[in-house]
Amino acid sequence: GAGVSQSPSNKVTEKGKDVELRCDPISGHTALYWYRQSLGQGLEFLIYFQGNSAPDKSGLPSDRFSAERTGGSVSTLTIQRTQQEDSAVYLCASSLGGQSSYEQYFGPGTRLTVT
C-alpha cells in the first residue's frame, strides 16, 4: 500500500519567510511524528501526535515551530520567520499508535534550504 508521503520534496525560502511542510501518514496510522535531520547528523525528535490526545511538543526547538494535525490524518509543520539554522531535512513518520505499536515508517522528507 501507499507509504508516508511528504510535500514539497524541496523548499528554498528566504530568511524571515514562513514555510509549511505537509505529511500524509499511512492510512489507519493514528500516531504521527516529525523529526529534523541536519546535514550529517542523526534524527532529532520534534513533535508527536497520537489520536486526539494533546501532542507531545517537547522537541520543538523554539516557538517559531508549530504543527497541527487535522482530522487525525494529514499534518502540517509550520516554521515562522525562518532562520538559516533551520536548513535541514524534515522527516515525518507514522505508526499504528499506542503502547503496543512500535514500528515507525518514514516518508522521504522535505529538504528545506533557508537563504
Added chain:
Amino acid sequence: GENVEQHPSTLSVQEGDSAVIKCTYSDSASNYFPWYKQELGKGPQLIIDIRSNVGEKKDQRIAVTLNKTAKHFSLHITETQPEDSAVYFCAARPLLKLTFGTGTQLKVEL
C-alpha cells in the same frame, strides 16, 4: 531522557565481509530497538528491530543482538554487498518516542 551512542561513525568493508555496528543506550526503560537504513536522498527505512524480551533476531543476512544488562545492542550484516552501502541508524524507545544514534556510514567496496 534517553541517550543513544553509536559506533563507528564510518565503516568500510570489502564485499563479502561482515559488518558490525554497535549502540549503547542509557534508559533501562527502553524496550524496543529498531535499525534503519538511509540511502542518499531518501527517508530512513526500517530493516530490523528487536524487543527487550528477545536477545537475538535474524533476517537473512541481517541480525541484531541485545544485551539488556549492559545496555547495548548491535547490528550484524553478513556477506555484504555493494547495495548495503548506506547510513545506518540505531534507535531506542523508552516510551512512545524514538531516540536515534548519530548514524554509521557503511561503504562496501568491490
